[in-house]
Structures are given as structure tokens and as C-alpha cells.
Amino acid sequence: MIRKIKQVGFEIVASMCLMFELGYFKTAYAVPTPPIPKPPPVDLVQVLGKFADYFLMAGSLIAVLMIIIGGLRYIVSAGSPTQTEGAKKTIIYALVGLVIMIMALGTVQLIKLIFTPRATPPTPPPATI
Secondary structure: OHHHHHHHHHHHHHHHHHHHHHOOOOOOOOOOOOOOOOOOOOOHHHHHHHHHHHHHHHHHHHHHHHHHHHHHHHHHOOOOHHHHHHHHHHHHHHHHHHHHHHHHHHHHHHHHHHHOOOOOOOOOOOOOO
16 A cells, blocks of 8 residues: 555656646746846957967066076086087077067957957037137
């Protein structure tokens, strides 16, 4: 008898779940949901600008690390001409790379300035006497 009650109870619960899933109770217990807003359109200039900023950050971090490594190599070289020359080249190449990255950032900023639409200033109302 208890087994039969459990089976009937399970069937009722299963059928109620199926009814909810199929939407039989949607009209009676419908909760209005706000519409999902559309994401703003992606601006290619902004995306490229962000990429350039991250690239400059990573590149300048690597350049500073290479300058530090070159300085350590210069200290450790102990006067050996080949090792001293290699350390100097490391520092020079890191500085050249840093200058190139800064010039690239200037180029990206110039391109953003050219292609980003500017808001026109409002015209003042005519003067009244």
C-alpha cells in the first residue's frame, strides 16, 4: 500500500514537472522579465587602441627587464671584452625597442585622432540687444 502511494506521488510530481516544462502553467504564473539589452556596437578604433596599449605595456615591461638583465651581465662580465660588448648590445637593443614602441604608440594615437569623430561645438545663439 505504501509502495503504491509512493508510486502515485512520484507520478504526480513527474507530471507536474512535465507540465511546467511544457508551459501549461505559464499563463497562470507568468512573471514578466525585462528584455535583455543589446550590447553596444564594437568600435574597431577603440579595440585596436586597447590592443596597442596592452602591447606597449607588455613590451615596455620586457624592455625594462632586458635593460636590467643587460646591466647584470655588464656587472658580471668582470672586464671581459666579449661579455661586456654583449651586455652593451643587450641594453642598446632594449632601448631601441622601447623607442620604437613609444613611436608606435604615437602613431596609434595619431590614427585614433584622425579617425575618431569629433563632436561639433554648439553654435551660440545670436546676440540680442
